[in-house]
Amino acid sequence: MVGYPVEGEILSRGTWTAGFALVAEKFQAGRIFLGGDAVHLFTPAGGLGYNTAVDDAVNLGWKLASVVKGNAPSFLLDTYELERRPVAVRNTGFARAFAESIGNYVPKPDIEADSDLGSDLRREAGAYLEAHGRSEFNIPGVTFGARYDHSPIILAEGEGQAPDLPEVYVPNAAPGGRAPHVWLNCQTSLFDRFGFEWTLLRLRPSSSPGTEFVTAARMAGMDLTVVDIKEDQLRAIYREPLVLIRPDQVIAWRGDGDGDAVQIIETVLGHIPAKR
Ligand SMILES: Cc1cc2nc3c(=O)[nH]c(=O)nc-3n(C[C@H](O)[C@H](O)[C@H](O)COP(=O)(O)OP(=O)(O)OC[C@H]3O[C@@H](n4cnc5c(N)ncnc54)[C@H](O)[C@@H]3O)c2cc1C
Structure with missing residues (x-):
């Protein structure tokens, strides 16, 4: 990659498995609450793992404060899982679809041929990958569009x-x-x-x-x-x-x-x- 031999020292290495779209069955047990990757593990397609984790914390934070201050009953804390788990299922689902769009893409056999056919196949692959890139990263609907319509603390219309x-x-x-x-x-x-x-x-x-x-x-x-x-x-x-x-x-x-x-x-x- 550099263009000439360079010395490198490997300090550590670990295995990372791509392709996960996992959501825990429960986000809460009694006084214990989990958020972030501990309850929803993404393939990082779309870059949604941390966003979803931060939204968990924001959702739980004000509810914990309200209950600790004595302004709300402990039922308010139960709404954390009710609101956030469906969003985790939604977001991991979107990420999985993005991952499959790139992971299942198979280039045609003659794509590297030095011929008109090879040239056409490279152009076709480029168009597909460009469209994939746009669909993976131009996602305001995922980022801003999550909803809690069925939450018992929302006066939905x-x-x-x-x-x-x-x-x-x-x-x-x-x-x-x-x-x-x-x-x-x-x-x-x-x-x-x-x-x-x-x-x-x-x-x-x-x-x-x-x-x-x-x-x-x-x-x-x-x-x-x-x-x-x-x-x-x-x-x-x-x-x-x-x-x-x-x-x-x-x-x-x-x-x-x-x-x-x-x-x-x-x-x-x-x-x-x-x-x-
Ligand atoms: C390759 C890759 C690319 C990514 N790209 C994006 C992106 O572009 N955008 C995005 O939003 N997200 C991305 N993510 C996902 C994002 O990194 C995670 O969703 C996010 O870091 C989850 O935060 P977390 O705090 O829940 O968990 P973590 O960041 O995993 O934090 C958990 C912490 O707990 C520590 N810990 C574990 N066990 C113990 C223990 N027993 N005692 C004490 N400490 C412990 C760990 O060392 C770690 O520091 C990417 C992930 C990967 C792998």
Whole structure:
């Protein structure tokens, strides 16, 4: 590779087996929680192993903090596995498909021939591998599109969701998914306005001041930041004037009034399961 002989010293070597797509049956046993490669082992196609691991930690982190602070029941911790295991199955499935797309590719026998046929086969192989490369790494749908629609702490709206495609991410403010990002005044990220823990977005035109939420959140010991957004374009994306966003930036609820605030807060903290 270098072009002339070089001396090298092997310090250590180990076997690495490609091709795994393994998900543990359980992510929790009592007070023990597992995340990362310990519960989902990827072929690194698509580069998803660490992303998925970080999302596990973010999901579990705020739930542990809420329970340790005494603001939520231990049931909130059970939702870690309920929310994250399906995402692990989803993401390892995408990674497996990417790995098979390259691993099962067999070049045609004459690909190295010094002939017109060989030239055509090399061009054909190049086109296939280029398309593979694009499909493996242009995957905003995998990264941003995971959803917790069936979680008992999400007040889902029961709308059918768009197909879950690796290469397509359609921002969607329905409860259960990542809050859509928007640039405010072309320079401030909406995410920079979110509170450190919970956020209540108040979007114009708003019929409700959200006072019931603030009171209910305070009673529940929740750290809630109310964010008023003046930019009109957010209503087109978020649809409702009030949006409750979890510490992991997942939308827990949205609506146009806060009369049910106590029940909503109790649901998102795991005191009562969401009605289905
Ligand atoms: C070749 C390759 C390429 C990759 N490319 C990407 C990529 O592009 N993008 C991406 O997101 N992911 C990628 N990954 C996956 C990513 O590296 C893993 O998903 C990630 O490191 C998992 O983090 P973890 O903390 O769960 O586990 P680990 O990183 O494995 O950390 C576990 C740690 O625990 C230690 N440990 C084990 N047993 C004990 C013990 N008994 N006591 C104390 N310590 C112990 C280990 O030494 C290790 O340091 C790749 C993986 C490989 C192998």
